[in-house]
Amino acid sequence: MTPRLDIRILLPVLSLAILLAAVFWLQPRAMSYLGLNLLFNLAVPVALATVAQMIVIMVGDIDLSMGAFVSFVACVTATLVVDAPGLGYAALAAAILAYAALGALIEARRLPAIVVTLGMSFAWGGLAVLLLPSPGGSAPGWLRAVMTVKPPLVPMAVLASAAIALAAHLVVMRSSFGVLLRGLGGNARSLGRAGWSPVALRAAAYGLAGLFAVLSGMALVGLSTAADANIALRYTLLSIAGVILGGGEFTGGRVSPVGAVIGALTLTLAGSFLSFLRLSPDWQIGAQGVILIAVLAARLLFGRRAR
Amino acid sequence: MKTATCLALTIALVTGAAASADTSDKRIALSNNYAGNSWRQAMLESWEATAGQAVSDGVVAAADAFTTAENQATEQAAQIQNMILQGYDAIVLNAASPTALNGAVMEACDAGIVVVSFDGIVEEPCAWRIAVDFEQMGSDQIDYLAGRLPDGGDLLEIRGLAGVFVDDAISRGIHDGVAANPQFSVAGSVNGDWAQDVAQRAVAGILPSLPEIVGVATQGGDGYGAAQAFEAAGRDMPIIVLGNRQDELQWWAEQRDANGYETMSVSIAPGVSTLAFWVAQQVLDGAEVPKDLTVPFLRIDQADLDQALETTPEGGVANTEYDLEAAQQVISDASS
Structure with a gap:
């Protein structure tokens, strides 16, 4: 491991630890099984969306439709999956395939992903409103059970975050498939010369991102027990910020799955921290931005030194 | 035991x-x-x-x-x-x-x-x-318009923020009211987002395509903007149901003093x-x-207008x- 890789993962861990210590100091009640679960359970869908966004960023693109897509999945989960499970799961699978097709389209026609995904965000939003014109629906029983399970010793939210980080790490950093995807972000042309089809690879990357985004929407419904068409619109920016906070870079191929999950946790915790501080909401968005910039500045500083 | x-x-x-x-x-x-x-x-x-x-x-x-x-x-x-x-x-x-x-x-x-x-x-x-009871808030508006306009005519509906259940409920009430009073028909619907500026733009955009409008059903916060749009287009001022905002009440009082304009205002x-x-x-x-x-x-009726205007702070x-x-x-x- 090079020192640069160390700093990539060390800084997110450090920012999370500092923030967690501050929250415990402000609100000792949070330092319990129940408290940790309350602090972090809404971070689980954010973490899944962040991993999805990370995969897209890893291949050198950016996904502006993440929030709308997760909302759409939430609407499908809260309606079709409950009323007609067969059709519901088929719709979710089709959504993943649609994501893969988008990836193929972006590569084959050399379209800018930022424009395609921006356009798709309106498509997903429209479909979500069609499915669920007014807020409602219900969570499938098994999903609710999974999201509210109370394992001994460690709360669900912490276990789930660790599992997501591990799964993403294995797929992206340890499998040969992951190496190919990172290569696609780093240098697509050389991959093409080596005989790999960039279209198929980008489709696979987007499909994988779609899978994590679908899991995110389902986890969200499991927590909220219902959906509405606007439920996850914040996730677009949250997921991008989470990836960057967790050590990823917009230059393709440089990401950290574990960091991305920690980044998502940090962002969620930052919201609680600011609310415990009793900061006026007008300042909260700004303060969240300041935390983000502070972490990025620290990374730049340490990154330089390490180099 | x-x-x-x-x-x-x-x-x-x-x-x-x-x-x-x-x-x-x-x-x-x-x-x-x-x-x-x-x-x-x-x-x-x-x-x-x-x-x-x-x-x-x-x-x-x-x-x-x-x-x-x-x-x-x-x-x-x-x-x-x-x-x-x-x-x-x-x-x-x-x-x-x-x-x-x-x-x-x-x-x-x-x-x-x-x-x-x-x-x-x-x-x-x-x-x-x-x-x-948001639905009743919608149907009450049509009941009031039916009392004022026994001959009926075309209505314009200004809705709130799309996808919010309050908007759905009020709109359902308005449409139920229209169904019960077949002399009325809704000629057009726009989203005014409960804000004067949005409503004004939306109404100005749809007005050229509409026949003569006799009444406007609203959701609150959008009546003044609608009035501005009608005035700018040079069309006859319909009966606009208002939503208790101070600028709406102020406009209502001015119109009443100028030409005896009558309407009512309702909100939570x-x-x-x-x-x-x-x-x-x-x-x-x-x-x-x-x-x-x-x-x-x-609900504020013509008789309560002065008192309501007095007790409502500017911009409130x-x-x-x-x-x-x-x-x-x-x-x-x-x-x-």
């Missing part, structure tokens, strides 16, 4: 006596999803005035107001979970979504916290709901937040409160605030 009965009796007596329990050490939080229009600002001011007074009178220990920054259900769910951690005894809630907060509300109830939702209510059964009083506060306090006090309460909306909304007695009255009305 005898002791068991005795014990049960004692418990019953103790719980019965708890109806006058002390709430001076209880802490109440307001979770609000949006503060970006005059109605919400007035709602927060009413809370500040009434709840702040209650705190300084020692009725409750704290009554803190929190507003989420982005009007998103996931953000408000996190806010409610934070309130659970902060150990509040009751949460008063104006919800971003009637369903998407159910999970968080359930967690709060499980933690023994009293949850009272108002205006934007939640469906979770463990919470109290202070609802407005933002002071409903103070009713929610007292309901939470009463529940903490141990009072029997039914889970579903209905609050009347505030016509308002009624509740004190403890008024809240107890609402509760006992609902119980009987």
Whole structure:
């Protein structure tokens, strides 16, 4: 491991630890099984969306439709999956395939992903409103059970975050498939010369991102027990910020799955921290931005030194 | 066996006596999803005035107001979970979504916290709901127009923010009213987002394509903008049902003085937040409160205009605030 890789993962861990210590100091009640679960359970869908966004960023693109897509999945989960499970799961699978097709389209026609995904965000939003014109629906029983399970010793939210980080790490950093995807972000042309089809690879990357985004929407419904068409619109920016906070870079191929999950946790915790501080909401968005910039500045500083 | 009965009796007596329990050490939080229009600002001011007074009178220990920054259900769910951690005894809630907060509300109830939702209510059964009959607010407008325009004609409907259930409910009421009064037909619908500037743009955009409009059904906050658009297009001023905003009332008074313009104005009083506060306090006090309460909306007719205009601050909304007695009255009305 090079020192640069160390700093990539060390800084997110450090920012999370500092923030967690501050929250415990402000609100000792949070330092319990129940408290940790309350602090972090809404971070689980954010973490899944962040991993999805990370995969897209890893291949050198950016996904502006993440929030709308997760909302759409939430609407499908809260309606079709409950009323007609067969059709519901088929719709979710089709959504993943649609994501893969988008990836193929972006590569084959050399379209800018930022424009395609921006356009798709309106498509997903429209479909979500069609499915669920007014807020409602219900969570499938098994999903609710999974999201509210109370394992001994460690709360669900912490276990789930660790599992997501591990799964993403294995797929992206340890499998040969992951190496190919990172290569696609780093240098697509050389991959093409080596005989790999960039279209198929980008489709696979987007499909994988779609899978994590679908899991995110389902986890969200499991927590909220219902959906509405606007439920996850914040996730677009949250997921991008989470990836960057967790050590990823917009230059393709440089990401950290574990960091991305920690980044998502940090962002969620930052919201609680600011609310415990009793900061006026007008300042909260700004303060969240300041935390983000502070972490990025620290990374730049340490990154330089390490180099 | 005898002791068991005795014990049960004692418990019953103790719980019965708890109806006058002390709430001076209880802490109440307001979770609000949006503060970006005059109605919400007035709602927060009413809370500040009434709840702040209650705190300084020692009725409750704290009554803190929190507003989420982005009007998103996931953000408000996190806010409610934070309130659970902060150990509040009751949460008063104006919800971003009637369903998407159910999970968080359930967690709060499980933690023994009293949850009272108002205006934007939640469906979770463990919470109290202070609802407005929004559908009636819509159909009342058509009833009023039917009284004024027995010959009927084409109406323009201005809707609120798409995808919010309040918008659906009022619109449903308007369309039910039109169905019951077949002399009317809705010639066009636009989304005014409950804001004057948005409504003005939307109405100006659709006007050229419309036949003569005799009446405009609105949702509040959009009437003045609609009037501006009609004036700019040089069309006859229809009967625009207004929504209790000060600029609307001001315009109404000017029109009345200039050419005898008549209409009515209807909306919810933002002071409903103070009713929610007292309901939470009463529940903490141990009072029997039914889970579903209905609050009347505030209607201003031609005769009440001057008085309403006098008491409404500039840029504000016509308002009624509740004190403890008024809240107890609402509760006992609902119980009987």
